[in-house]
Amino acid sequence: MLETSPPDIFDCQTCGACCAYSADWPRFSLESDEEIARIPDKFIAADLSGMKFEGGRCAALTGEVGKHVGCAVYADRPLVCRTCMPGDEECRMARAEFGFSTEALPDPDRFL
Numbered sequence: 001m002l003e004t005s006p007p008d009i010f011d012c013q014t015c016g017a018c019c020a021y022s023a024d025w026p027r028f029s030l031e032s033d034e035e036i037a038r039i040p041d042k043f044i045a046a047d048l049s050g051m052k053f054e055g056g057r058c059a060a061l062t063g064e065v066g067k068h069v070g071c072a073v074y075a076d077r078p079l080v081c082r083t084c085m086p087g088d089e090e091c092r093m094a095r096a097e098f099g100f101s102t103e104a105l106p107d108p109d110r111f112l
């Protein structure tokens with residue numbers, strides 16, 4: 001998820017689908033112990049593999065998917081959350097799962 005303020009490119013805060021797609025998505029990868037330590041324990045999975053996923057969504061996702069959402073750990077979110085960009089393959093998969101339009105999404109390369 002990408003928070004943009006103001007939402008000059010695409011406002012992920014009206015979506016959140018990628019944060020509520022699969023428990024396998026918000027996994028830790030190359031994060032250092034120090035980076036993971038900045039995320040409150042209540043948001044981390046019991047097996048420490050990534051973010052806790054409960055009720056069909058990342059525990060750090062706030063708000064209502066498809067209306068208005070936020071990430072409670074945005075500044076410290078996992079790498080995978082930083083690399084998922086509006087318009088990329090994962091974004092399109094997640095939005096399609098929720099029945100959200102994938103037509104007006106930006107070219108993800110513009111974020112590189």
Ligand code: SF4
Pocket residue numbers: 001002010011012013015016017018019084085086087090091092094095
């Ligand atoms: S699914 Fe795409 S548009 Fe929705 S929050 Fe994730 S990156 Fe943003």
Ligand code: SF4
Pocket residue numbers: 001018019026051058059060061062070071072073074077078081
């Ligand atoms: S940590 Fe934040 S950006 Fe990553 S899946 Fe959870 S709510 Fe979404």
